[in-house]
Amino acid sequence: MFKFLKGVVGGSGTGLKDLPYNIGDPYPSAWGSWNHFRGTSKDDGSPVSIFSLSGNDAQDGHLAAGRNGVKRLRTVRHPNILSFLHSTEVETHDGSTSKVTIYIVTEPVMPLSDKIKELGLKSTQRDEYFALGLHQITKAVSFLNNDCKLVHGNVCLASVVVTPTLDWKLHAFDVLSEFDGSNESASGPMLPFEWLVGTQYKPMEMVKSDWVAIRKSPPWAIDSWGLGCLIYELFSGSKLGKTEELRNTVGIPKSLLPDYQRLLSSMPSRRLNTSKLLENGEYFQNKLVDTIHFMDILNLKDSVEKDTFFRKLPNVAEQLPREIVLKKILPLLASSLEFGSAVAPALTALLKMGSWLSAEDFKVKVLPTIVKLFASNDRAIRVSLLQHVDQFGESMSGQIVDEQVYPHVATGFADTSAFLRELTLKSMLVLAPKLSQRTLSGSLLKYLSKLQVDEEPAIRTNTTILLGNIATYLNEGTRKRVLINAFTVRALRDTFPPARGAGIVALCATSTTYDDTEIATRILPNIVVLTIDQDSEVRSKAFQAVEQFLQILKQNYEKTNAGEAGATGGASAIPETAGLIGWAMSSLTLKGKPLDQASLASSSPAPSLASAASNATTTATEAPSVKASHHTRANSDFTDQPAPPSPTSTDGWGDIENDINEGHESDKDGWDLDPIDEPKPAPALSNIQAAQKRPVSQPSRPPATSSRPKVSTAKATAKLEDDDLWGSIAAPPPATTSRPLNLKKSVQSDDEDPWAAIAAPPPTTRAKPLSSGRGRGAKPAAPKLGAQRINRTSSGM
Numbered sequence: 001m002f003k004f005l006k007g008v009v010g011g012s013g014t015g016l017k018d019l020p021y022n023i024g025d026p027y028p029s030a031w032g033s034w035n036h037f038r039g040t041s042k043d044d045g046s047p048v049s050i051f052s053l054s055g056n057d058a059q060d061g062h063l064a065a066g067r068n069g070v071k072r073l074r075t076v077r078h079p080n081i082l083s084f085l086h087s088t089e090v091e092t093h094d095g096s097t098s099k100v101t102i103y104i105v106t107e108p109v110m111p112l113s114d115k116i117k118e119l120g121l122k123s124t125q126r127d128e129y130f131a132l133g134l135h136q137i138t139k140a141v142s143f144l145n146n147d148c149k150l151v152h153g154n155v156c157l158a159s160v161v162v163t164p165t166l167d168w169k170l171h172a173f174d175v176l177s178e179f180d181g182s183n184e185s186a187s188g189p190m191l192p193f194e195w196l197v198g199t200q201y202k203p204m205e206m207v208k209s210d211w212v213a214i215r216k217s218p219p220w221a222i223d224s225w226g227l228g229c230l231i232y233e234l235f236s237g238s239k240l241g242k243t244e245e246l247r248n249t250v251g252i253p254k255s256l257l258p259d260y261q262r263l264l265s266s267m268p269s270r271r272l273n274t275s276k277l278l279e280n281g282e283y284f285q286n287k288l289v290d291t292i293h294f295m296d297i298l299n300l301k302d303s304v305e306k307d308t309f310f311r312k313l314p315n316v317a318e319q320l321p322r323e324i325v326l327k328k329i330l331p332l333l334a335s336s337l338e339f340g341s342a343v344a345p346a347l348t349a350l351l352k353m354g355s356w357l358s359a360e361d362f363k364v365k366v367l368p369t370i371v372k373l374f375a376s377n378d379r380a381i382r383v384s385l386l387q388h389v390d391q392f393g394e395s396m397s398g399q400i401v402d403e404q405v406y407p408h409v410a411t412g413f414a415d416t417s418a419f420l421r422e423l424t425l426k427s428m429l430v431l432a433p434k435l436s437q438r439t440l441s442g443s444l445l446k447y448l449s450k451l452q453v454d455e456e457p458a459i460r461t462n463t464t465i466l467l468g469n470i471a472t473y474l475n476e477g478t479r480k481r482v483l484i485n486a487f488t489v490r491a492l493r494d495t496f497p498p499a500r501g502a503g504i505v506a507l508c509a510t511s512t513t514y515d516d517t518e519i520a521t522r523i524l525p526n527i528v529v530l531t532i533d534q535d536s537e538v539r540s541k542a543f544q545a546v547e548q549f550l551q552i553l554k555q556n557y558e559k560t561n562a563g564e565a566g567a568t569g570g571a572s573a574i575p576e577t578a579g580l581i582g583w584a585m586s587s588l589t590l591k592g593k594p595l596d597q598a599s600l601a602s603s604s605p606a607p608s609l610a611s612a613a614s615n616a617t618t619t620a621t622e623a624p625s626v627k628a629s630h631h632t633r634a635n636s637d638f639t640d641q642p643a644p645p646s647p648t649s650t651d652g653w654g655d656i657e658n659d660i661n662e663g664h665e666s667d668k669d670g671w672d673l674d675p676i677d678e679p680k681p682a683p684a685l686s687n688i689q690a691a692q693k694r695p696v697s698q699p700s701r702p703p704a705t706s707s708r709p710k711v712s713t714a715k716a717t718a719k720l721e722d723d724d725l726w727g728s729i730a731a732p733p734p735a736t737t738s739r740p741l742n743l744k745k746s747v748q749s750d751d752e753d754p755w756a757a758i759a760a761p762p763p764t765t766r767a768k769p770l771s772s773g774r775g776r777g778a779k780p781a782a783p784k785l786g787a788q789r790i791n792r793t794s795s796g797m
Contacts, residue, residue: 019103029158030051037049037050050106052102068173069173073104073173080136081143111158112157112168128289131283138277141170150177150179151223153175155229157230157234160230167328175193205217220271225271232260288321347384350370397434402434410447429469432444435473445474448486468487488522497538511548511549511552
């Protein structure tokens with residue numbers, strides 16, 4: 001029967017020539033006369049179990065029973081019954097004798113007795129696991145007896161095997177047969193192969209071969225007795241030797257004892273139906289059984305029940321047997337997340353359980369699920385992933401991050417939710433080191449260029465912090481083109497004090513990347529002006545930065561004099577940051593719920609940005625979601641003065657660096673990088689961006705004798721307001737009556753004055769307003785309609 005292969009095969013234990021499976025090492029025990037082997041598939045190497053039964057005569061009773069078992073196992077399907085994969089029967093010849101062997105290939109399992117010894121569970125954890133297993137086997141037996149009207153005939157410890165996920169499965173179907181109690185004409189044994197069952201496992205009516213009484217009994221009578229034998233063997237820790245041992249109930253749990261006694265009733269008609277055993281809530285309702293049962297029917301639960309369950313799961317998992325959590329609950333959880341039946345809180349439980357795995361197991365069992373979740377459109381899932389990226393980011397390879405993760409994460413940079421934009425920004429601290437240079441320079445820096453003019457001050461601050469932290473991963477050319485412009489032109493001139501402080505600390509943290517010329521001409525002039533900043537923390541950091549950069553210049557000067565040429569960046573007297581710059585505190589929320597997150601502690605000996613940026617929750621006038629400052633300033637020019645309108649929505653860092661003396665206006669945006677197309681920003685965003693567009697150089701002023709039309713008092717007042725365009729972001733003038741350095745008129749070009757790019761413009765200047773040309777040449781005023789009076793001078797007309 002089912003002879004797929006028949007021929008001569010040499011040897012007996014190395015496997016069959018044409019069987020698509022490899023036979024491995026045997027297990028020490030198996031049911032009846034069967035042998036149980038480990039095995040693997042020849043196609044993909046997946047593990048399997050292989051059972052073999054041999055006989056010298058093709059008409060051997062054991063072989064007949066084995067063929068019955070193969071047929072029954074092939075046709076009966078249930079989650080708690082061993083899964084059939086393949087079978088074959090082989091006849092081998094050795095001289096004058098022949099040998100017939102039946103092979104059954106199933107899912108990978110191991111004997112229950114061996115698994116119990118391997119787990120080594122004790123006390124409560126052992127009882128919970130036994131309850132789970134008994135619940136599964138009872139469902140399988142109930143399915144056979146009540147639904148299929150079949151009798152297994154030999155339910156015992158040897159007929160139960162365990163899967164890699166620690167599920168119990170019923171097998172050994174050699175004795176299994178239909179229950180024919182309703183057939184009055186039936187005679188003879190109802191179970192043709194009952195002789196395979198040990199006497200100690202037989203109820204009294206089977207021992208007496210009273211088939212009339214058996215047919216009058218309920219279909220579950222024989223298997224209920226077998227369940228009682230299984231319970232005894234589980235809690236006694238030994239195999240049943242004789243029927244009288246079943247009277248010993250010392251190890252049976254008290255909550256199970258009444259049902260145990262009813263299963264072993266001497267009267268078949270009074271034995272407990274196996275389906276009724278499942279209703280024993282006192283024994284079967286424990287944390288492990290309830291947890292797995294909930295996971296099995298997860299699709300039937302509503303969102304509220306799921307949310308409550310998964311929020312409690314991390315704490316419940318700590319109380320369950322660790323081996324069962326990792327091999328049973330973790331795969332269920334990963335599967336439910338991958339196929340969308342679980343909610344976002346399940347990710348927290350998944351990562352907590354994953355932290356108990358080794359690094360290699362984590363990459364195999366957890367990481368594939370996480371990578372697939374990045375493609376999810378569920379915003380709650382995306383937020384949860386970004387909040388916990390530090391727990392799994394290090395386990396992902398650079399190729400996975402660059403090709404599968406970053407393209408999905410990058411969509412958060414332009415999300416309408418400020419909370420999600422900030423989480424996306426912070427996740428780059430973990431993901432950026434794994435990105436390729438092409439992705440860093442071609443994509444990430446463009447997004448950061450936009451975020452540095454974001455309407456949320458906390459996001460602008462953290463963008464500067466991120467740039468300082470990932471600077472070492474940028475190539476030298478990109479660092480030269482981006483860092484100084486990002487930190488000086490935008491960060492140091494931001495209206496938000498913590499953002500200016502972040503720019504100072506970022507410059508200090510990356511001090512070794514700048515040469516002496518950049519320090520002297522581009523960094524120090526922009527930092528010195530902040531030594532009179534209205535915010536005390538910004539002033540303090542500015543003084544420290546000035547001292548650090550002057551010390552660098554001094555050391556390089558001394559090395560040059562000593563003949564040690566070639567030192568360009570120099571080692572800072574204040575050591576370079578040994579750790580990461582801390583994030584600014586944020587009060588951004590998602591759907592009105594505050595984010596509970598601790599700022600990343602800074603291990604840098606340089607001025608800590610965590611303290612400078614701790615006011616990122618301040619300045620309520622910056623954005624609605626930013627809280628009021630924890631300290632009050634007497635002078636509130638930075639918060640009270642509205643930002644002037646911006647002539648353009650973008651201001652690239654590259655405009656400042658490339659050819660400062662250019663007379664034409666550059667169309668480039670974002671640190672000399674191609675801009676990312678975005679819709680026109682809101683007016684509030686335009687105001688913030690305009691406040692960061694302070695000109696580096698201004699056109700030379702015409703001589704005092706040049707012809708200039710006179711303007712009215714109203715027009716002069718408007719010009720004064722335009723001249724004070726940068727008053728909200730430039731360093732405030734000192735409280736003194738002395739004239740500003742750049743107030744004196746001169747025919748010398750401002751481009752030759754190193755202070756022209758950073759000094760606050762005079763309140764009475766007659767220079768062309770910035771809004772008309774961004775400080776790069778003058779444009780004629782728009783003509784007015786109607787009759788006008790024009791005052792002309794005698795010269796030039």
